[in-house]
Amino acid sequence: MRGRLIHGFLLGCAAMALMAGCGLMPDRSGGDPAVGKPESMEPLRQQAREVLTRYDEAIQDAGGEPRFAPIGGLTGQLGDWEPRNGDNKLKVSTGSIVAAEPLPGAPAPTGTVAWQDGREREVPLLSAGAALDRLKAAGAGECPGCVPLKVTGARLATARILTMFGPATVPVWEYTVEGSKVRLTRLAVADQAVGAVNRPSWDPSKALGAHAIQSASTTRGGRELAVTFYGSAGPASEPCGADYAAEAVESAEAVVVIVTGRARGSAQVCPAIAASRTERVQLDRPLGERVVLEMQQGVPVQVTIIG
Template sequence: MARRRWMLWIAVVAVLGGCGTDGNGPGGEGLDRQRQQARDALARYDKAVLDAGGSQRFVPVGDLTGQLGDWEPTDGDNKQALMSGLVVAANALPAPRQPTGQVVWESGATQAVPLLSADEALKQLAAAGAGGCSECVPLEVTAARLTTARIQTTRGPATAPAWEYTLRGTAARVTRVAVASSATVKVTPPSWDPYDVSAGLPIDSATTTTPSRQLTVTFTGAPNSGSQPCGADYSAEAIESVNAVVVIVIEHPHAAGETCPDMGARRTTTVDLAQPLGERAVLEVQQGLPVPLTVTA
């Protein structure tokens, strides 16, 4: 996940460095391409929901692996080992005492979910690693206990069942969400070129209210408004389906062809939906991945 955030920043820097209109301007081939990307993303997401049994209420967003505590100075390559998925069980790990657990949202809504054993969750943690650390010594798990972890979802922050792993030789612990894959929606994104500015600006998160048809999205854009050199204003367009909404951010730069410093800032813009968001996910346009959502009353 950290690698993806870095690559997204590269894409944003490429856009800001040119400050042009080819990829994110208010019209043209770039916008047409992004609309097609959005339709393709909705088709992939609709299929993922169908593959998950037609329900998408619990859709985690971001990394399902966490860390409690800091690595000690003597821990060497432990951080890289964890990111690479080099984590192994030193002995037998427990199964949950019951087959199901509860996901609890801030609104008070709950959902029963099937649970993974500590060994199954550890295998998922290892499989999610980026690899590429041949010099790293694998982390050894000596014990595990079932607890909870706060995570982001397409319906807002939630507390989910999670395994907490004790590691040999360090006080730092590792966590992994313990919900079985059968209860989640998993989207497989297409390959993409982070330097291709015509792929659009990715959004980082979204907010809305329960009855509203308006959705406010956050993203990295030009630090200044479009009335200033190298600045830009932003609008947005939504492509919708019954299961998700893809938001396209449209840049309105101060002037075409300006040479601008590679600086970005947190920006927001609001888009009108055809109907309130409801249980739908919000997706970014580049790869069609869900983003964190905050829903207020």
């Protein structure tokens, strides 16, 4: 499958989140009950095309080779920091880490990514030192006056992470640190197997009028794609309900689904409670190994293949 390494996870709105804060409140201005009106869709289509362009350029920069798509952070932690090591969390988050001794190389050139459905992919591995460099580079911010956290050893292990096509067991380096029983982990897969998509800065204005999809599903070889998102609990025929429409914008490497909503009737005060909704859209061709991207920050969402 084709995918990209995602630095951090786009935090979706929870089911009880304030709808206005997540761009989920449908238009209740009344009038034409249609959703996805042509004159209002073109700016959203342009935004979707920009998301696809960033993704396609990232694929090209990495040589276009097949790769898997993790969803979420690639640094993990086993155990909780002891009270005496309370500042270690800040050290890790800012990348204030050093190796106290030379770290091992990969015991073999490749490792295996294994999905729950039995699919596997061989991937090249990083050395423990190279993976630690990436762990440090993922840090942000400063740690004033911190004495760097010392890594005292590493061993190759496995961990389960979420990927675009579901949970997978992946190779990770597991690091011991000085003065603690906590172990840090970092994905051990080399850069040519997982690249990086640079997400744009968060712009709340771009969230208005479209809903961030949470997941997608399709059948093997099918052209219909179902997407889930948070919206009004009921249809527009009910008080505080809304109707939704979905439209796909596609490229050779990815699909972006635009979900828009509109309520019927006049404005009214409604509870700010979101419910999981589903819409379906027809693709120009089966999804195949393309990824599905949410359009607000351009990160992959999990896709379930049925059948």
